[in-house]
Amino acid sequence: MxxxxxxxxxxxxxxxxxxxxxxxxxNLGKLPGDILFKKGNTTVYFPIVTSIVISIVLSLIFYLIGRFR
Incomplete structure (x- = not known):
C-alpha cells in the first residue's frame, strides 16, 4: 500500500x-462549450466540455493500466 x-x-x-x-x-478549462455566466459581481462557471475531455483521458489511461496489468 x-x-x-x-x-x-x-x-x-x-x-x-x-x-x-x-x-x-x-487552454484546458476554457474550451468551447464551457458555460460562463457573468452578472454584476457574480460569476458562475460550468466546465462541461473540460470535464468530458478529462473523463475520456482518464478512462483511456485506466483502461491501458488495466489491460497491461
Whole structure:
C-alpha cells in the first residue's frame, strides 16, 4: 500500500507541473462549450466540455493500466 500511495503522489506532482507549464499552451478549462455566466459581481462557471475531455483521458489511461496489468 505505501508504494501505491507514493506512486499516486508522484503522479499528482507530475500532473500538477505539466498543468502549470502547459497551461500557457493548452487552454484546458476554457474550451468551447464551457458555460460562463457573468452578472454584476457574480460569476458562475460550468466546465462541461473540460470535464468530458478529462473523463475520456482518464478512462483511456485506466483502461491501458488495466489491460497491461
Amino acid at each position: 505505501p508504494k501505491v500511495l507514493i506512486a499516486i503522489g508522484i503522479l499528482l506532482i507530475v500532473v500538477g507541473l505539466l498543468w502549470q507549464v502547459g497551461g500557457k499552451y493548452f
